Amino acid sequence: MFEFDQLADRRTDHSRKWDRKFVEAIYGPLPEDYISMWIADLDFQVAPVIQDCLQEIVAKKTLGYVYTYDEFYQAIQYWQKDKLGLDIDREHILLDYSVAISLYHAVRAFCQADDCIMIQNPVYNPFRMAAQENDIRAIEVDLLLDQDGRYQMDFATIEAQMIQHQPKLFILCSPHNPGGRIWSKEEITRLAQLCLDHGVILVADEVHSDHIYQGEFFSTLALDEAYRQNLVWFNSANKGFNFAGLKTSYAIIPNDQLRAQYQKLM
Numbered sequence: 001m002f003e004f005d006q007l008a009d010r011r012t013d014h015s016r017k018w019d020r021k022f023v024e025a026i027y028g029p030l031p032e033d034y035i036s037m038w039i040a041d042l043d044f045q046v047a048p049v050i051q052d053c054l055q056e057i058v059a060k061k062t063l064g065y066v067y068t069y070d071e072f073y074q075a076i077q078y079w080q081k082d083k084l085g086l087d088i089d090r091e092h093i094l095l096d097y098s099v100a101i102s103l104y105h106a107v108r109a110f111c112q113a114d115d116c117i118m119i120q121n122p123v124y125n126p127f128r129m130a131a132q133e134n135d136i137r138a139i140e141v142d143l144l145l146d147q148d149g150r151y152q153m154d155f156a157t158i159e160a161q162m163i164q165h166q167p168k169l170f171i172l173c174s175p176h177n178p179g180g181r182i183w184s185k186e187e188i189t190r191l192a193q194l195c196l197d198h199g200v201i202l203v204a205d206e207v208h209s210d211h212i213y214q215g216e217f218f219s220t221l222a223l224d225e226a227y228r229q230n231l232v233w234f235n236s237a238n239k240g241f242n243f244a245g246l247k248t249s250y251a252i253i254p255n256d257q258l259r260a261q262y263q264k265l266m
């Protein structure tokens, strides 16, 4: 049992979040008693079961190359079944090394020069950077704020912009960062339908889905098969289990052709 009551001393572990020099290089001088809140990285120790696992690896005293072994696939299949009731084919799962990097891979795998992608604004900045740093234009559709201060997707503008610009990808953040919006099944399905109608691949970053406190999460992986065949999906255990420094993540791509295209880059 893990009680989330063991704080770690993050000022001594080369943490991007807490290291004074690192943070000052981005944000300028900090007060003596600064509290760092700029990155989604928790200050708890990792759960004992994860510490034990890593200690077992270190006890073997080798850290050479390993292949992607059965337990990796089984852990993901177990997690998706247990959490969302989803049966994931082992062949659809790919090991990757960070969800942010996967976004760059997706842009490179599916876009040619002069293509563009579509994102919503505001959003986690690497969505934009994945396009810009690959010389691909990002068409940004603003999220709308409703009377309750909740973000809503602007479906009419999304569709109009899809028709006008014919983006290759729509990159969805689900749950959304920033704002924490959990998209409903209806919203996700409507977006997936627009993607299908206009020949746009739906790329879903669901990295924040492993720690939902309120509301019901609907994964794009639970969409009907026609939509899943147009889906490139990313997640990692980093956020849910707080080990972003290990740089591991995974992709699930049900469509054989899209998966093969994505895999060429890895």
Ligand SMILES: Cc1ncc(COP(=O)(O)O)c(C=O)c1O
Binding pocket: 039, 040, 097, 098, 099, 100, 101, 124, 173, 177, 205, 207, 208, 236, 238, 244, 248, 249
């Ligand atoms: C929406 C989103 N995607 C991806 C990441 C980064 O994930 P990773 O550490 O696996 O690259 C973050 C980190 O804050 C994020 O908010």
